[in-house]
Amino acid sequence: MNTTVENQTANNHLTRDEYVAPNVDIFETTDGYVLQAEMPGVGKDGVEITLEENEITITGRRTPETVDGEALFRERHNADYRRVFELDPAIDTAKIAAKVEQGLLTVTLPKSERVKPRKISVD
Amino acid sequence: MNLIRWQTPGLSNWAGFGRLSSLRDEIEQLFEAPLAEFTRTSQLLSGRTPALDLHEDKDNFVVKIEVPGIKKEDIDVTLQDGALSISGERKSDEKFEDAKVYRSERFFGSFQRTVSLPAPVAADKIKAQYKDGVLTVTLPKTEEAKPKQINVQVN
Numbered sequence: 001m002n003t004t005v006e007n008q009t010a011n012n013h014l015t016r017d018e019y020v021a022p023n024v025d026i027f028e029t030t031d032g033y034v035l036q037a038e039m040p041g042v043g044k045d046g047v048e049i050t051l052e053e054n055e056i057t058i059t060g061r062r063t064p065e066t067v068d069g070e071a072l073f074r075e076r077h078n079a080d081y082r083r084v085f086e087l088d089p090a091i092d093t094a095k096i097a098a099k100v101e102q103g104l105l106t107v108t109l110p111k112s113e114r115v116k117p118r119k120i121s122v123d
Numbered sequence: 124m125n126l127i128r129w130q131t132p133g134l135s136n137w138a139g140f141g142r143l144s145s146l147r148d149e150i151e152q153l154f155e156a157p158l159a160e161f162t163r164t165s166q167l168l169s170g171r172t173p174a175l176d177l178h179e180d181k182d183n184f185v186v187k188i189e190v191p192g193i194k195k196e197d198i199d200v201t202l203q204d205g206a207l208s209i210s211g212e213r214k215s216d217e218k219f220e221d222a223k224v225y226r227s228e229r230f231f232g233s234f235q236r237t238v239s240l241p242a243p244v245a246a247d248k249i250k251a252q253y254k255d256g257v258l259t260v261t262l263p264k265t266e267e268a269k270p271k272q273i274n275v276q277v278n
Contacts, residue, residue: 023169025229027222034219038169038229040189040256063255069180073238076174076189103191103256 003082019082022060022105032091032110039081040103041065047100049107054087056096060105090115170230175209177238181270184240184262191256192229200251200260205243207260210235242268
């Protein structure tokens with residue numbers, strides 16, 4: 001589920017960005033949803049979260065690393081991370097919050113108040 | 124393996140042609156890409172056996188391993204007989220113990236990687252740093268292990 005995003009620049013050149021999909025965990029509590037995405041190598045400045053209609057796009061750009069000497073063995077990749085999710089309409093988009101800690105992005109998506117069960121008093 | 128482009132003058136002006144030729148490029152890439160490209164996108168190297176890079180410059184060996192979302196105290200770095208071992212455990216967050224789970228792709232549990240170093244290192248000078256989920260271990264080489272220039276005498 002890795003994605004490729006194509007962009008047409010002003011000179012009519014096609015640029016292609018290759019992204020890897022990060023592993024995510026999604027939970028639901030009574031207050032809302034929590035999404036945790038693993039993006040090693042991405043710091044606070046590298047995270048970009050955009051909302052469009054009912055879709056949320058999470059992009060993580062790795063902080064560039066200085067290469068020390070010669071590579072003897074390489075398994076890590078240099079690609080940035082990207083993944084798109086469809087939102088439950090019950091989510092209050094204005095209250096979405098996110099934080100990054102040691103390459104783990106945690107996004108909290110609270111449900112809007114009117115959707116939560118509540119009692120209505122009778123006069 | 125190269126696929127030769129065949130183009131008639133009429134076809135090259137067709138709006139859809141650009142997309143077809145990029146499809147051809149993609150198929151060509153599929154045949155030419157080294158095998159490493161495929162393993163990169165698979166999930167083999169995450170979780171129980173995290174992805175690891177080993178670099179060498181004239182003074183140090185540098186090992187980088189990707190272990191996001193772990194507490195510093197849950198990571199163990201040991202050096203024995205010239206082999207560096209990195210192990211630890213990713214514990215699940217108690218906050219979400221009772222929550223309903225929609226998706227669970229992250230790996231929880233213990234992980235371990237061991238890498239043999241090609242030359243001796245000064246064990247007391249090893250440094251390890253954990254930043255943005257990447258653990259970087261810098262191992263300075265012993266003096267004997269550093270490259271030396273030998274002058275050639277000509278008689």
